[in-house]
Amino acid sequence: MKRARLPLLAVLPISVISFVVAVPFVAGDHPLRWDSGSLVPDLVLKGEDGTRSGGSSDRDGTTAASPSEHVAKVDNQWKKGMPQWGVQLYWEDNPHHPLEYVEKQARLHADYLVGLHANSVSVSFPFFTPGKTSTKITRGDKTPTPARLARVLRIFHEAGLRTTVRPLMDESSLDIADGNWRGNIAPTDRDAWFASYEKFLTPYLRAAHGEKAATFVIGTELNSMEGDQRWGKLVDNAEKAFGGEVAYDANWDNYVNGPITMPVNHLGIDAYFPVKVDDDASVKALVDGWDTWLDKKATGTLPKITIAEAGIGAMKGAYHAPGDFYTKRAVNPRVQANWYTAVCKVVQERKMSGVYWWSIYFDDDPTTKPDDKVASRLDFAGRPLTEKAIKSCFTSDYAGPGTDTAS
Numbered sequence: 001m002k003r004a005r006l007p008l009l010a011v012l013p014i015s016v017i018s019f020v021v022a023v024p025f026v027a028g029d030h031p032l033r034w035d036s037g038s039l040v041p042d043l044v045l046k047g048e049d050g051t052r053s054g055g056s057s058d059r060d061g062t063t064a065a066s067p068s069e070h071v072a073k074v075d076n077q078w079k080k081g082m083p084q085w086g087v088q089l090y091w092e093d094n095p096h097h098p099l100e101y102v103e104k105q106a107r108l109h110a111d112y113l114v115g116l117h118a119n120s121v122s123v124s125f126p127f128f129t130p131g132k133t134s135t136k137i138t139r140g141d142k143t144p145t146p147a148r149l150a151r152v153l154r155i156f157h158e159a160g161l162r163t164t165v166r167p168l169m170d171e172s173s174l175d176i177a178d179g180n181w182r183g184n185i186a187p188t189d190r191d192a193w194f195a196s197y198e199k200f201l202t203p204y205l206r207a208a209h210g211e212k213a214a215t216f217v218i219g220t221e222l223n224s225m226e227g228d229q230r231w232g233k234l235v236d237n238a239e240k241a242f243g244g245e246v247a248y249d250a251n252w253d254n255y256v257n258g259p260i261t262m263p264v265n266h267l268g269i270d271a272y273f274p275v276k277v278d279d280d281a282s283v284k285a286l287v288d289g290w291d292t293w294l295d296k297k298a299t300g301t302l303p304k305i306t307i308a309e310a311g312i313g314a315m316k317g318a319y320h321a322p323g324d325f326y327t328k329r330a331v332n333p334r335v336q337a338n339w340y341t342a343v344c345k346v347v348q349e350r351k352m353s354g355v356y357w358w359s360i361y362f363d364d365d366p367t368t369k370p371d372d373k374v375a376s377r378l379d380f381a382g383r384p385l386t387e388k389a390i391k392s393c394f395t396s397d398y399a400g401p402g403t404d405t406a407s
Contacts, residue, residue, distance in 0.1 A: 071107050071110050071111065071155060071158050071159045072110065072111045072114040072115070072159060073114065073159055073160050074114050074117075074118070074119050074159060074160035074161060075114075075117070076117070076119060077119060077160045078119040078120055078161075078162040078214075080403050081399075081400050081401065081402045081403035082119070082399065082400040083347070083348075083352075083353065083354040083355075083398055083399075083400040083401075084119065084120040084162060084306060084353055084354025084355070084356070085117065085118050085119050085120060085354055085355070085393065085394040086118055086119070086120030086121055086122055086161075086162070086164075086354060086355070086356040086357075087113060087116070087118055087120075087121055087122070087356060087357050087359070087360055088122050088124050088166070088308075088309060088356045088357065088358045088359040088360070089109055089121055089122065089123050089124065089359065089360050089361075089362055090124045090125070090168075090359045090360070090361050090362065091123060091124070091125045091144055091152070091361075091362035092125070092126060092142040092361075092362070092363075093125065093141075093142055093143060093144035093145075093148060093362075094141075094142075094363075095141055099148065099151065102144075102148055102151060102152065103151060103152075103155060105362055105363065106151070106152045106155040106156065107155055108365065108366070108367075109121075109156075109360065109362070109366060110155055110156055110158075110159040110161065111159075112360075112366040112367060112381070113156075113159070113161060114159055114160075114161075116387065116390050116391055116394060117391055117394035117395050118161065118390075118394055119160075119161065119162055119394075120161060120162040120163075120164070120214075120354065120356070121156050121161045121162070121163055121164070122163075122164035122165075122166050122215075122217075122308070122356050123149065123152060123153065123156075123163065123164065123165055123166065124166040124167075124168045124220075124359070125142075125143060125144050125149070125166075125167060125168065126140065126142050126143055126167075126168055126169070126170035127139060127140070127143055127167050127168070127169060127170065127200060128140040128143070128169070128170050128172075128173065129169060129173060129174075129185065130173055131173055131174065131175075132174055132175065132180050132184070132185050132186055133185075133186050133187060133188050134185075134187060134188075134193075135187045135188060135189045135190075135192035135193045135196060136192075136193075136196050137193070137196040137197045137199075137200045138200070139200065140170070142170070146203040146204050146206065146207035147207070149165070149204065149207050149208075150207040150210060150211050153165070153207070153208065153211035153212075153213055154211050157211055157212055157213075162214045162215075163208075163211070163212075163213040163214055163215075164213065164214060164215040164216070164217060164247075164356075165204060165207075165208040165213050165215070165216045165217065166216075166217040166220060166249070166308075167200075167201065167204060167217070167220075168182075168220050169182040169185075169220070169221075169222065181221075182220075182221050182222060183221050183222065183223035183224060183251070184223065184224045185222070185224055185225065186224060190225075190228060190230060191230070193225075194228075194230040194231075194233075194234055197234065198234050198237060198238075201218070201234075201238065202237075202238075202241055204216075205238055205241040205242040206241050206242070208242055208244070209241060209242045209243050209244070212244075213242075213244055214244050214245060215244055215245045215246075215247050215266065216238065216242050216244060216245070216246055216247070217247045217248065217249050217268065217308070218231075218234070218235060218238055218246050218247065218248055218264060219248050219249070220248075220249040220270070220308075221249065221250070221251050221270065223251065223254065226250075226262070227261075231262065231263055232263045235263045235264060236263075245265045245266055246264045246265055246266075247264050247265065247266040247267065247268055247306075248262045248264045248266075248267060248268070249267075249268035249269070249270055249308040249309070250267060250268070250269055250270070251269075251270055252269055252270060252271045252272055252273055252293070255267075255269050255297060256293055256294065256296040256297045257296070266304070266306065266353075267304065267305060267306075268305075268306045268307070268308025268309075268356075269305060269306070269307055269308055269309075270308055270309040271307045271308075271309065271310050271343075272309075272310075272311075272312075272322045272323035273289065273290050273293040273294075273322070274319070274320055274321060274322065275289030275290070275319045275320070275322075276289075276319070276320060277289065277319050278319075279316050279317065279318075279319070279332055279334075279335055281319065281338075282338075283338050283341050283342045283345065284342075286319070286338060286339060286342035287342045287345050287346055287349075289319075290342065290343065290346045291346065294346070294350065300350075301350050301351040301352075301401075302350045302351065302352050303351050303352065303353065303401035303402070304353070304401075305350075305352050305353060306352060306353040306354050306355070306356070307343065307347060307352060307354070307355040307356065308356055309356060309357075309358040309359075310340075310343045310355050310356070310357060310358065311357055311358035311359065311378045311380070312335065312336055312339040312340075312378065313327070313329075313335070313336065313376070313377030313378050314331055314332060314333045314335060314336035314337075314377050314378075314379075314380070314383055314386065315327070315328070315329040315330060315331055315332055315335065315336075315377040316329050316330045316332045316335065317329055318332075318335050318336070318339070318377070319335065319339070322339065325376060325378060327377070328372075328377060329377070331372050331377070333383050333384075333385045333386065334385060336377075336380060336383065336385070336386045337383075337385035337386045337388070337389045338389075340357070340380070340386055340389040340390060340393065341389045341392070341393070343355060344389070344392075344393035344396070347398075348396065348398040351400075351401045352401065353400070353401055354400070355393075357380060357390065358378065359378070360379075360380075360381050361379075364379075364381065366381035366382065367381075367382065368382050369382040369383070370382050370383070
């Protein structure tokens, strides 16, 4: 899906609708199928409960480190089986910012998330490729180093937050005017691409392991690369470097349109389902709209699924295109707040593993009202109605999918 401050085109037209495009995936020599709401292993999982062995005992939130002096502490720390109530924090690093600034921002966001009653945070950050057919994966100036990432993860961990690490391919080099995006890259040598990708990921996997991150998202919206058997080796090696859960985040349309397989322990969805209703539609109408989409995949509960991204613009007409990151129509805070309320209800009624709202930018101050002359309409921090909806969601009595089904 498109990101507000990047020239991304992960939200592409489907028929006449402008949204994210995604493709089914089959990968590795031990693929799993996400179909009809259940996780069915084609071969045996690496752990009896859907997780790998070898993880640190405090990755389930039972033995988090004591908090730093300036960091608030969550009041209901995440444990296995509980819902992940979280936010996507997008970090385009500036190497000229001193570590003191990075730590200050991390504490600011930790305190804000604790104030929302979040128990989880996902740190997304960009990596780069020179072009659509390139075989190289590189860091850029905006990519935080593993050491700086580790410091941010430590601060969040000290606050009691469940942490996810989520590298995200930047699309600035992919000629988006011609419809290119991370989901249709076509490297000329896939062996070389996977080798380069693994070389890039490994230091971040080690940093995530060292700071006791719970999840590492091995790929997001890499549709054209899904279904490649080379994922099996990459994931196996990732599991040797990282003791937590290895996940993959897929696009919403691909999820509902077919079975998804990947040699990972958990699947997230970047979920931007269009609902054709007016701005004054009820929360129930929005829930019904989401259910119509999800029922294409499966009716009933979806305990193996996490909404890895959900968001919408606080503006008129947004229900028709929740993934529209660039349009700036007249601000309508109620549209965004009702959408958040509806998505939370869907997560609870479908007994999903949780939701992460898109997004907060690392350099922003989440306690200030967004400047709507320049800010993305998807920004929710500083919008009182949406923050109230998030707090209501995160303090609900939903207990989560349970330890028997949570992956």
